[in-house]
Amino acid sequence: MKTLNRIVMSYFIIALPVILVAFMIWPQIAATESAVGSPLLEWGNALSGYLFAFWIATALYTVVCLVFSSRFREQLLKRIAFVKERDEREELIVRRAARNAFLFNIAFLLFLFFLNLVTVDVSKYPPDHLVAGKEHSLSLGLNLSPFVGTKLVAETEGGVIAQTLFRYRFPLTVSGTLLILIIINVGAFSLYARRFGRQ
């Protein structure tokens, strides 16, 4: 059981950044025309699929163990915080790391929330629809939609069709955002623990 826990924890933590990179980059590579139908792509798809499936299995195992096993929680903490034995100094390191990681995570969440709220549009109007002689418009907005598909502003019909030059919407999907949050949580705690451990 102890060996299984160690293997699961190691894979869960080590594969986390790899999964993120694969999750972000692989679809871009797979979408390129030159990659379509190549044996390397098929091989990469199969490998990344197996790696991801195994990681999901370890993540589920970790969730169950974190809820029910205090021993697993301690082991995971030791693995993330790089402390092998627990004494009062290492407890202090973990406490300080948790405090700082919490504050860092709050800051990061607020930043993500801001990025998710803001919308930016730069448009160019056709010559016969210039507004006060201006042909470009910059539109800044805040879009707070609590549920998928909620429209807070009714779409206007028959408006002037402007050519969109630049459009910013929050680029990440929910699963992408959650994966980044998991990495930031684990990474912040781990880095702070290492930093305080060196002092």
Place this chain on the structure above:
Amino acid sequence: MKNVIMSRLHVLRAEKRMTQEKLAEAVGVTRATIIAIEKGNYNPSLELAFKLAHFFNVGIEEIFTMEESK
């Protein structure tokens, strides 16, 4: 003004010709904690301070002193 805890732990340990590892084992902490105390990077708890004093058979104030630094 800031108060700093100064430690004579390394002196007492040297007098006993004892390694940090052995002292750590004797008082139930890690070697890293002994190193941190000797360097002045970590102030031990009252419990650990008493354990150290008991181990060296001296008073706590003979191991740790508080000094003011600018």
